[in-house]
Amino acid sequence: MHPRKTMSPGIRSLMINNVLVDKVNPESFEFSNKGFVNLKVSSPEFPAKYLKYERWIEGVDTAWVIIPDDGDIVLGSMKPGSYVLKIRARQTGNFLNSDPALISFRVNRIWYERWYVILLVLSVFVLFLMLITRRHSRRLRIDNEKLEQIITDRTQEIVNQRDQIEQQNKWISHKNEALSLKNKELEQAKNQAEEAAKAKSQFLSVMSHEIRTPMNAVIGITHLLMRDNPRPEQLEDLKILKFSAENLLGLINDVLDLNKIEAGKLVIEAINFNLKNLAGGVHSSMIHKAKEKGIEFRFEYDELLPLYVVSDPLRIAQILNNLVSNAIKFTDKGGVMLEIRLAGRKVDKVDVEFIVSDTGIGIPDEMHQRIFGAFTQASSETSRKYGGTGLGLAITSKLLEMLGSSIRLKSESGEGSVFSFVITMPEGQTRKLQEEPADREMENYTFGGQRILLVEDNKINELIARKFMEEWDLKVDSAVNGLEAIEMLNQENYRLILMDLQMPEMDGYKTASIIRGRGVEPFNSIPIIALTASSKSEVHEKISLAGMNDFISKPFNPAELFSKLRTYLEER
Numbered sequence: 001m002h003p004r005k006t007m008s009p010g011i012r013s014l015m016i017n018n019v020l021v022d023k024v025n026p027e028s029f030e031f032s033n034k035g036f037v038n039l040k041v042s043s044p045e046f047p048a049k050y051l052k053y054e055r056w057i058e059g060v061d062t063a064w065v066i067i068p069d070d071g072d073i074v075l076g077s078m079k080p081g082s083y084v085l086k087i088r089a090r091q092t093g094n095f096l097n098s099d100p101a102l103i104s105f106r107v108n109r110i111w112y113e114r115w116y117v118i119l120l121v122l123s124v125f126v127l128f129l130m131l132i133t134r135r136h137s138r139r140l141r142i143d144n145e146k147l148e149q150i151i152t153d154r155t156q157e158i159v160n161q162r163d164q165i166e167q168q169n170k171w172i173s174h175k176n177e178a179l180s181l182k183n184k185e186l187e188q189a190k191n192q193a194e195e196a197a198k199a200k201s202q203f204l205s206v207m208s209h210e211i212r213t214p215m216n217a218v219i220g221i222t223h224l225l226m227r228d229n230p231r232p233e234q235l236e237d238l239k240i241l242k243f244s245a246e247n248l249l250g251l252i253n254d255v256l257d258l259n260k261i262e263a264g265k266l267v268i269e270a271i272n273f274n275l276k277n278l279a280g281g282v283h284s285s286m287i288h289k290a291k292e293k294g295i296e297f298r299f300e301y302d303e304l305l306p307l308y309v310v311s312d313p314l315r316i317a318q319i320l321n322n323l324v325s326n327a328i329k330f331t332d333k334g335g336v337m338l339e340i341r342l343a344g345r346k347v348d349k350v351d352v353e354f355i356v357s358d359t360g361i362g363i364p365d366e367m368h369q370r371i372f373g374a375f376t377q378a379s380s381e382t383s384r385k386y387g388g389t390g391l392g393l394a395i396t397s398k399l400l401e402m403l404g405s406s407i408r409l410k411s412e413s414g415e416g417s418v419f420s421f422v423i424t425m426p427e428g429q430t431r432k433l434q435e436e437p438a439d440r441e442m443e444n445y446t447f448g449g450q451r452i453l454l455v456e457d458n459k460i461n462e463l464i465a466r467k468f469m470e471e472w473d474l475k476v477d478s479a480v481n482g483l484e485a486i487e488m489l490n491q492e493n494y495r496l497i498l499m500d501l502q503m504p505e506m507d508g509y510k511t512a513s514i515i516r517g518r519g520v521e522p523f524n525s526i527p528i529i530a531l532t533a534s535s536k537s538e539v540h541e542k543i544s545l546a547g548m549n550d551f552i553s554k555p556f557n558p559a560e561l562f563s564k565l566r567t568y569l570e571e572r
Helices: 116-224 232-265 275-292 314-327 380-386 394-403 439-446 459-471 482-491 509-516 536-546 558-571
Strands: 011-014 019-021 028-032 035-040 051-057 072-076 083-090 101-108 273-274 296-301 306-313 335-346 349-358 406-413 417-426 449-454 474-479 497-500 529-532 552-555
Touching: 011 028, 011 101, 028 035, 028 072, 072 083, 083 439, 116 232, 116 459, 116 497, 273 275, 273 509, 275 296, 275 314, 275 335, 306 314, 306 417, 314 394, 314 417, 449 459, 449 482, 459 558, 474 482, 482 497, 482 509, 497 509, 509 529, 509 536, 529 536, 536 552, 552 558
Parallel strands: 028 101, 296 335, 449 474, 449 497, 497 529, 529 552
Antiparallel strands: 011 019, 011 035, 035 072, 051 083, 083 101, 273 306, 335 349, 349 417, 406 417
């Protein structure tokens, strides 16, 4: 037998798309371009392990391709068309090949890639697009008609609104013209009000100075007369004179304070002071009024409170004096009590509650708010019977607002009254120095003949100040204005200057500035203390800029004058 014939290969099995074909050793077969074929090749007369198989697909392969030992051929992913598969065998170790077996097969195009299917799909798609487009066009037409109607309606609305706006603009233009006229009238009224307020302020300032000057004389001479061992009946008259003068001075201060509060010029200060001493001073100054009326005036201080706090002692004293004075004035039987107690503590701050209670005539419920208005009392009968201007409670209420507090009132007609308020204050630093000398200390103390200069144009004020200071063994030279004071400083070495602020020729501010402007000793260090009828808040900045050291208010308190003199003269 010829070896080439005995090795001729054949198809042992055929699977198309994993489906076994019954036909054995087929001469041809078909499958789709998306399918695949598994062919099993073998030679019936030779065992497979002795043979090697090769294949060639015409139109695909360019050379013989070795088939795996198991004889499997896999065909797939081929282009549509007709093909011829050639298979040949070769015995291991031999270079001779068998005659090739030829098998024809066809790769058909899958149905959905055929032209008529694609044409059908495209036709359906085009038809679908036409339907969608037609439906969309119809919807657009309807929407367009609606939009045109909306535009028409909106255009009409805009036209109507434009007409309304034109009417409103005409009305606004008319109103603007009216407002412009009103604004001019208001501007004129404002200017007039400002001029009136300025004139009022200037008037009150001038009147304050003019009234305080004779008041200084009255109170000062009264102090001097009371120190000259008057007869008992004269002492009583002098006390009445002093009390009346101080009441008048208090009224002047109330009017000025109310004016400053309304003008926003009142400044709250932060000063370290002894709260117990301040309240004790209020008690001491008012107790004689209570004794004159035959009523009791008690004072209680909570020892849990610190002695020293930081606030405005002048305004707190003013508030307490107003409330205690009112309580005594309107109480004929029973008594008045001033209580100061701890209401709370916050780190380095304390809440201090002040309570002034009395057993007086009381205040009807309907008047509880009204009495805090300026120049207002509970009734005209109260004003006729007890007197007063009605400024005290108004000023008290406004001062408490500036101190961050508010006043509370509990009262009924005929049942007495309780006024209370709470102020939050930082704890202060304890001071060991005596704050204010006693009258006995003033009488016994001597300044050892130190020479000072008093610059004062008012002869009465100069006389009163001189009398006090000469009693304390001071040598006093006088000048009537700043020019004269500068000439005297050129000739004499003074230990201290008391300087009035309002003087002819040259006022105290300019005089102090010139003295400090020398830039040499003793002009740099000589203490200059201002004397003025104005309040400290009004002149504090000016006296600091002028180089002055301190401030004494007129009419001056002898104890305050002594304390300031002692402070600055002992330092030198």
